Amino acid sequence: MFSCSVVYVLLFSTVSIIATKNVEGSQPVLQKTVEELFSKRSQIMYPGACKTIRSSRRQTKICSRNPGLVNVLEIARTQAINACEETFQYDRWNCSLIFNRNAKKRIFDKIYRETAFVNALMAASITHAVAKACASGDLTKCTCVGSFGKHGNLTWKNSGCGDDFKQGQRLTRNFLDLKHAGTDQIAEILKQDVVVGIDAIGEQMREVCKCHGFSGSCTTKTCWKRLGPFNSALGVLKKQYHHAVKKKIVNYTSKRAIMPKVRKKLKVDRKQLLYLQKSPNLCASTKGRVCRDRHNCATLCCNRGYVTTKKNVTSRCRCKMVNCCFVQCDTCVEEFDHYTCK
Ligand SMILES: *[C@@H]1O[C@H](CO)[C@@H](O)[C@H](O)[C@H]1NC(C)=O
Ligand SMILES: *[C@@H]1O[C@H](CO)[C@@H](O)[C@H](O)[C@H]1NC(C)=O
Ligand SMILES: *[C@@H]1O[C@H](CO)[C@@H](O)[C@H](O)[C@H]1NC(C)=O
Ligand SMILES: *[C@@H]1O[C@H](CO)[C@@H](O)[C@H](O)[C@H]1NC(C)=O
Numbered sequence: 072m073f074s075c076s077v078v079y080v081l082l083f084s085t086v087s088i089i090a091t092k093n094v095e096g097s098q099p100v101l102q103k104t105v106e107e108l109f110s111k112r113s114q115i116m117y118p119g120a121c122k123t124i125r126s127s128r129r130q131t132k133i134c135s136r137n138p139g140l141v142n143v144l145e146i147a148r149t150q151a152i153n154a155c156e157e158t159f160q161y162d163r164w165n166c167s168l169i170f171n172r173n174a175k176k177r178i179f180d181k182i183y184r185e186t187a188f189v190n191a192l193m194a195a196s197i198t199h200a201v202a203k204a205c206a207s208g209d210l211t212k213c214t215c216v217g218s219f220g221k222h223g224n225l226t227w228k229n230s231g232c233g234d235d236f237k238q239g240q241r242l243t244r245n246f247l248d249l250k251h252a253g254t255d256q257i258a259e260i261l262k263q264d265v266v267v268g269i270d271a272i273g274e275q276m277r278e279v280c281k282c283h284g285f286s287g288s289c290t291t292k293t294c295w296k297r298l299g300p301f302n303s304a305l306g307v308l309k310k311q312y313h314h315a316v317k318k319k320i321v322n323y324t325s326k327r328a329i330m331p332k333v334r335k336k337l338k339v340d341r342k343q344l345l346y347l348q349k350s351p352n353l354c355a356s357t358k359g360r361v362c363r364d365r366h367n368c369a370t371l372c373c374n375r376g377y378v379t380t381k382k383n384v385t386s387r388c389r390c391k392m393v394n395c396c397f398v399q400c401d402t403c404v405e406e407f408d409h410y411t412c413k
Contacts, residue, residue, distance in 0.1 A: 101261055104130070104246070133245060139210045140246075143210060150301055155305070159309075161362060165360070171351060171353060186346065194265040195304055197242070213235045214237045236272060236273055244269070263344075275298050277297055281294075316346075317345075320347065358375075360412045362412060376413045377411060378413060380408070381408065381409070382406070384406075
């Protein structure tokens, strides 16, 4: 069984080398960077200041000017992939890099709904990680340093930073090089997907305050900005994934679509994720996947049905205090149903 699947993978990777890539024209840094962050799940070191990703000359400069950014990018990558796999655990697409276990069908070869989502996801994750790193002091070149002061009658926290969303946004746009992503229609789509991701983080920004003063009189207040946990932004993005809008390229050319002379703005809600190509049907790939309940199993297994098995889960139970200070528990075994797609 094992050797069989190895042969399968080898066969398809050979084919994918021979097959021509379907990406439209040259890829801007934006696409390359997101693809690299999302696909490379092992530690390879590259020469240059960005170390863990193959970087453009501009990106190398950004990495050397921002000590700590390499770590932040690693945090962003891990955070994005983990959150994605958890959130899409019971969906037909489970955050895999390829569709239908077919190495020829990579999500980055075209701009599918999933590609749009991953572009937003990575941008969101970098933004979040940068903002948090500013607060912890792991990144030092942050917009909020030195900008603390009076805000009405409130005194801002006077050491360190709150979560610096602005810097997260700036560094993400800069690192993904939105400025040089192009002005053709494909570039507009990619840029919008990135911006949707960044905005999903911005929407989670809250001000939190702490009161000081006699008996809670709150004569002085310390306030700072705080981001929500990354997973709550991911909830927003998952909704965006489901509501993503398919765009048509006007005047499609063989390479990247060329904008008409009179550049028409894409007529869409700026808040929506955009994609270009319909994803393949993923029903073939859900055989053997674990599903959650009757309703989810029907969808995930594409109505092929599912196998129910009993599993045992052990937990600590009937805990009680003994000899005044020790807690002693029994081990309880509970049986539960486990569903797998046929
Ligand atoms: C600041 O506090 C003073 C009294 O403590 C009050 O009169 C004033 O309106 C406050 N200013 C603002 C901007 O809240
Ligand atoms: C598409 O291209 C043709 C000629 O190349 C041009 O006449 C036409 O106006 C273009 N359409 C749009 C919507 O830009
Ligand atoms: C996603 O699903 C594929 C089968 O379609 C499976 O091989 C893979 O292990 C799954 N990935 C995760 C992270 O569950
Ligand atoms: C679960 O545990 C119970 C009691 O310990 C046992 O009778 C049963 O066979 C177990 N089921 C499985 C699937 O292991």
